Amino acid sequence: MQVTFLGTSSGVPTRQRNVSSLAVRLPQRSEIWLLDCGEATQHQLLCSPLRVSQLRRIFITHMHGDHVFGLPGLLASLGMAGMAAGLDLYGPPPLQSFVESALQFSSTRLSYPLHFHANVPPGEGHVLFEDDDLMVESRPLWHRIPASGFRIVQKPRPGRFDVEKAKSLGLPPGPLYGRLKTGETIAVGGRTIEGTSLCGPPRPGVSLVYATDTVFCDGAVDLARGADLLIHEATFAHRDGEMALQRLHSTTTMAAQVALAAGVSKLALTHFSPRYMPGRAVGPDDLLAEARAIFPATIMARDFLTLELTSKPDE
Structure with a gap:
């Protein structure tokens, strides 16, 4: 499993960071999945080594524009490119109306089918997708509008063959x-x-958790428990915690506390407010230091950063 950050800014793009989108490449099945699709996501894909023709599933956390405004344009471009396999879209119930309205009022006709899957998780979460190899779980987070986090789990691999x-x-x-x-x-x-x-004992598969947008909440901790990689929003610095609570976003220290409580292996911070650009009183290095003071295995995501998640070796 390979993870590429296509957008790591919150709210609006900056010169260095686009708005939210994450690509998950699954080489074993020649597929790419997107988590969120902010404005200009298709441009980010074109600037990456990823093959858009492999896009099969798109998961949307919530309906704020910096997470969905790139979707109609991307779908239209895929249609003009002659994509025929179809796409599965997972997200809040309004997602289907948003996409279909944008396509209707722009007189856009797609040459491939769209399959919508409404994500209405109960309090304890639910399974959005599952096959013999992978499972995607969804759990509600705590934001100003209904929002969910996603956990992608690779099922156990066969043990080493003797x-x-x-x-x-x-x-x-x-x-x-x-x-x-x-x-x-x-x-x-x-x-x-x-x-x-x-064969030796089965090898556990890898697990990826994507939690944005949210303030610190038990749902994020439960979703992330034991994950190999937690990608968590860190819109605000610790000193702006009051603003984070008002807007129901996380600080760097909240994200680190989720990672610590959940016992994850690695934390990647994303969804940064443009107020912390380099040269400001509080900059990216300060944000990273705040999180590492609580959870040392923390990195700061940047656009086009790629991380590789591999199955654990045999004991």
Whole structure:
């Protein structure tokens, strides 16, 4: 799983940062998923090494413009490019009306189907998407309008295949090994061999959590528990905590407290207010230092930063 930040500013773009969007590249299935789609997200995609033709799913946290204004333009451009596979869109119930209205009043006709999935999570959250490999969970956050965070979980990988043990059983290398690696039980030479007996314990998959926009809340902690990477908004510096509470956004220290309470492996801060641009009284280095004082494994996201999440090695 590969994560690329396409926009890390809050509210409005700056010269260095676009508004919110995150691309999740899934090489094993040749797909790209987007989390949020602020204005000019398609321009950011064009400036990245990502292949827009691989875009399959878009997840929207909430309906504020800096998270959705890029969606109609991106969908229209995909239509002109002849995309035929279709897209699945997940988000608050108003998302479908917003997209369909924008397309209708701009006389835009898409050449591919859109599939809308309304995200109306109950208090304890729910599963938005699941297949044999991945699961996406949603949980309500605490913002001025209904907003949700997302957790993408890669299901456990098969354990390491013991080639030497397979050879000792007289099994020839080849396609048979591939079936046994998946844990399949096969019949060969009058014997029944269970693939699980030739594999080590399953390896846990990786987990990614995206929490924006929100003030500190239990929902964010529960969603992030034990995650490999937590991407959490940090709109304000600690000294502006009163403003953060009024606007229901997080400070750097709130984000760090979520990471600490949830026991995540790494925290990436994003969604920064333009008031903390370099050269100001409080700048990016100060924001990072505030979070690291509570949670040392913190980094500050920037546009086009790419992080790689890989399955844990065998013990």
